[in-house]
Amino acid sequence: MSTLPVVWEWDVGDRFCVLEGLQHVRDEYQLSKGISRAQDFPKDACFHMSARHRKYVALADNLSNLGRSLVVSRKLKEFVEARKPRDVEFLRVSLFDHKQKLASDEYFIINPIRVVDCIDKDKSRYKWNNIDPEKMSSCSKMVLKPEALDPELLMFRPRHVEYYVLVHPELAKALEDEGFTGLRFTPIDEFQT
Template identity: 35%
Template sequence: MDYFLLNLMPDENPDYCFLDSYPEGLGLKTWKLHKGVELGADYPKDARIYMSDDEPGIQLPDLIGNTRSMLVVSRNLQESIRHVNQGPTEYLPVAIYNHKKRMASADYFIINPLGTYDCLDLEKSDIKYHEGQLVKVHEHVLDPRKLSSAPDLFRIREEPEAYVVSQRLLEVWLDMDPRPSNVFLIDLEQSQP
């Protein structure tokens, strides 16, 4: 099966809104959204995020680009993920507010795949280390031997801010009418066993 890296900062359409903040009231718990740790009761009731003042777009796409490595999606995209993905995942409702601080939609979710998945071929991937600590994954190469029990949406162990989507989930998205907007995927190479 093929796998794809989800692009969380697509810049194809300047009319689409963009986010550069976390949900209001999350405080110091934002790290949990980066690491795939369950938020549970730490997630604020009536969570809201404001559109970035630095970006003029106001249209709401199915996947909202952001600088915070959050997977922010419409109800339609959330339902398709929930239907296909069997991995442990939090579906956190969030309202999107426009530049004038008025609610644009209360029908969005932050998808938080819990945990990470050991999926990279560490020898074939281009990974930068500094003093034994991982700094950045420049090129992701998957190890097919590690993918036999992979869910359809997961985080990479070495880079928890990266989201991987399976071919199965992509096919569901391609069959949707209309197709989800602002969803851009990058093919992930797999090493030869």
């Protein structure tokens, strides 16, 4: 097994719902930057199922959404939480269906707040964002600096593409073995933004 982290992604398949953006949360963009929100996260934070995907209503353990947050079921959240990941917060959210009815109040955003400067910019292929010079707008080949990786860190965000979450390969395998739905992990050498 590779010791490199993998990228946490979604597997919508042909049945799992897709969510719009997060509602009732000021500065929700902070959730894609590794900024802690545990102190001020509102109790009415919620997602609505996407009107563009009306046929997809099934709730997976991991749900795709516009903000690229890790929106997970209570079961998946508790599985990750039991491993005591450092620098990770769990923020409760509600989900509403296409008819504006409560579909579940048992979902959480997993928010890793550790940002690691781990991308080898000399060996990676990428383009800088024209608006934000600290962000990569695309990356066709991501190479990580092994010396920057903490083998004890289960989840973190890579600097310059903080909206993605990298996961320790052992945690990814445990999640896959458990059979959680709507979830897939992409090896770094296959990942493209």
